[in-house]
Amino acid sequence: MMNNEKVSKGTADNRGMAALSKSYLVLYNSVQTAGWSYILFKTLKFLLVNQAVSGLWDDCSKSVTIFQSLAALEVLHCIVGIVPSSAFVTFLQVFSRVFMVWGIVRPIETVQNCPTLPLTLIAWGITEVVRYSYYCANLLGTPPKPLTWCRYTLFMGLYPAGVSGEVGNMLYALNTIKKAHMFSVALPNRYNISFSYYYFCLVLMASYAPVFPQLFGHMLRQRKKILGTSSKESSKQR
Numbered sequence: 001m002m003n004n005e006k007v008s009k010g011t012a013d014n015r016g017m018a019a020l021s022k023s024y025l026v027l028y029n030s031v032q033t034a035g036w037s038y039i040l041f042k043t044l045k046f047l048l049v050n051q052a053v054s055g056l057w058d059d060c061s062k063s064v065t066i067f068q069s070l071a072a073l074e075v076l077h078c079i080v081g082i083v084p085s086s087a088f089v090t091f092l093q094v095f096s097r098v099f100m101v102w103g104i105v106r107p108i109e110t111v112q113n114c115p116t117l118p119l120t121l122i123a124w125g126i127t128e129v130v131r132y133s134y135y136c137a138n139l140l141g142t143p144p145k146p147l148t149w150c151r152y153t154l155f156m157g158l159y160p161a162g163v164s165g166e167v168g169n170m171l172y173a174l175n176t177i178k179k180a181h182m183f184s185v186a187l188p189n190r191y192n193i194s195f196s197y198y199y200f201c202l203v204l205m206a207s208y209a210p211v212f213p214q215l216f217g218h219m220l221r222q223r224k225k226i227l228g229t230s231s232k233e234s235s236k237q238r
Contacts, residue, residue, distance in 0.1 A: 021082040022139055028073070029136040033129060035067035040125030047118055056121070057105065057112035064121065067128075068101045089218060092211060097124065099204075100166050107182065108173045116168030123162035130154060152223040159219065163212055170205050177201060 042060045050056075071094045078087035100120070105111050134151040137143035143151075176182070183197035 025077075025082065026136055026139050028070075029132045029139065032067060032070065033132040033136060035063065035070075036125055036128035036132065039063045039067065039121065040129060043118065043121045043125060053115060053118055054113050056118060060121070061106070064124075065101055065106065068097055068124075072098055089215070092215060096166060096204075096208075100169060103183075104169050104173050104201075108176050110176050111169050111173050114169060114172040116165045116172065119161060120165030120169060123158050123165055126154065127158045127162065148226065152219070152226050155216075155219050155223075159212075159216055163208060167205055167208060170201055174198065174201060 039060055042063065043056065046056050046059050047053075074083070074094055075087055075091050077083040078085050078090050105117065111117060130147070130150045134143050134147050137147060178198045181197075183195075185191075185193060185195040187194045
């Protein structure tokens with residue numbers, strides 16, 4: 001009897017934790033969907049009304065900073081196991097965007113007025129609205145087929161657009177970083193170390209070449225797994 005009670009209690013605890021994790025993830029993805037919908041709306045409205053890039057970042061900087069920074073939680077979600085995804089792959093996807101906000105756009109005014117910034121924000125906005133709404137729908141039941149198609153198809157254009165925007169932003173930032181010696185440490189100093197933020201950004205830009213194909217390939221495999229299966233099932237039913 002004691003063993004049965006322990007098993008029952010353990011099962012109940014596991015169910016309780018699963019329900020709590022699900023509720024948290026639904027809340028997280030709902031908040032992110034709403035946040036990125038707002039960012040995308042503000043970005044498009046500003047560009048249509050003003051027909052200019054100047055002032056765009058001032059208009060949406062707080063929202064972008066908040067909701068992009070929140071994405072760092074997704075690495076933690078993978079580490080603790082409430083999301084069955086690779087923490088390393090998730091880190092690669094999240095790091096470039098969080099770094100772009102805190103390390104490039106916010107501290108460098110030149111980037112805030114560069115033509116690649118709108119491309120970045122629009123690509124991020126559409127991608128995140130689709131992604132988070134898909135995750136939310138998946139947690140609550142079966143996502144609508146159009147949403148599933150968007151999730152595993154639109155990335156083929158949005159992913160390269162986002163990467164192009166991010167690399168473009170860094171290119172615009174390099175001159176300012178080099179001239180101002182931003183975030184760099186020069187010798188001599190008491191710790192006897194040196195660090196060049198300029199060269200760090202160059203290395204980071206170069207890393208897109210090997211990393212992007214891997215992440216893009218991962219999404220293509222996911223697309224084949226999700227959409228390919230349903231296509232086969234549909235053909236069988238016919």
